[in-house]
Amino acid sequence: MHRGIYVHLPFCPYICPYCDFAKWPHRRSAAQRYLQALYAEIDRAGETRPSGVFYETLFLGGGTPNTYAADDIARLVAHISRRLPGPEQRETTIEVNPELVSADDLPVYRDSGINRISIGVQSFVPEEIRTLGRRHTAQDVERVVRDCREAALSSVSLDLIFAVPGQTPQTWRRSLETAITLGVDHISTYGLTVEEGTPYQTWREREPGAFLDDSREADLYEIAIDMLEAAGYEQYEISNFAKPGHRSLHNANYWANGEYLGLGVGAASYVNGVRSVHTKDLETYVHAALEGAPVPAESEELEGAQRAGEAVMLALRTAQGVSLQAFKERYGLDFLDFYAPIVQLYRDDGLLEVDASHARLTRRGRFVANDVCAAFVTFA
DSSP, X not given: OXXXXXXXXXXXXXXXXXXXXXXXXXXXXXXXXXXXXHHHHHHHHHHHOOTTOOOOEEEEEESOGGGSOHHHHHXXXXXXXXXXXXXXXXXXXXXXXXXXXXXXHHHHHHHHTOOEEEEEEEOSXXXXXXXXXXXXXXXXXXXXXXXXHHTTOSEEEEEEEESOTTOOHHHHHHHHHHHHHHTOSEEXXXXXXXXXXXXXXXXXXXXXXXXXXXXXXXXXXXXXXXXXXXXXXXXXXXXXXXXXXXXXXXXXXXXXXXXXXXXXXXXXXXXXXXXXXXXXXXXXXXXXXXXXXXXXXXXXXXXXXXXXXXXXXXXXXXXXXXXXXXXXXXXXXXHHHHTHHHHHHHHHTTSEEEOSSEEEEOHHHHTTHHHXXXXXXXXX
């Protein structure tokens, strides 16, 4: 089980109406002060790093990490590598908004050790791009993918969202076809979630008919599975599809219930069985980090059946599913015996399949994964 590092860079050139992450409009002075706080937290984490612990993946997320200049990003990655070392060729990912990427940025990223680019596309259809509050064009994305190839970056991923208000099967196919034609290595497809406190929540309360129901959302998800698998992408997780050799190792660690260290405002960690989430108050975070004090956080220690249930939930998201032997060795429970009532129910319903070594969701089960997984989490 490897360890990963997640670094949250919370500033955005504009705020998307569906997003509820910890984020703020970009202001240069605030962004630079935040970097100094982040450096201080990294130093503190380096000082307390247990002997022999190495971090195999690094993920720069947001927010919009590439609101920072490429040189700022390169210095940040170098500092992390010094203070929180990992293998020489660790998977290092940066999320980017395509319209902010210049061709000159990419060699700087590559030379800093970044070898994976995740492009926030969401849609290639102009009307949907506007509905989502985004500002790129399809041409921006095509240019960035081409420039990534020319810069010899190892892996290029892009995100798409389905069940966007106004989206149809035809427009969804159009986005998928464009992504496939670009030949990217990895594609993530996420069903739109209307989060509390966002402008989208207000919109849905005012006009619920503008949003797709579960049946139409399931139809779009099925289109994605069929088209991407036909194009040579393996669905290795509920929302993620990859060409051979291009799975996200960082995210795979999450799904394996591996440990990870979160740095930055609102960042989550999982270390020694304890889940913690940093404060989402920007000034509180910055002040604590600059003072060398522990960053205020909420934490929860998972034990026994609760810890095992969360591991099942995460593993069932993957194509491999739950390894019966590994589960017993790690949690001291026989999966089939302990969860017998749930396993029988979902096998009878055609949502779960079990062989000699694994339990996994069937194709039908992927469409109701949240419900199936929740049953294991709440089982006691």
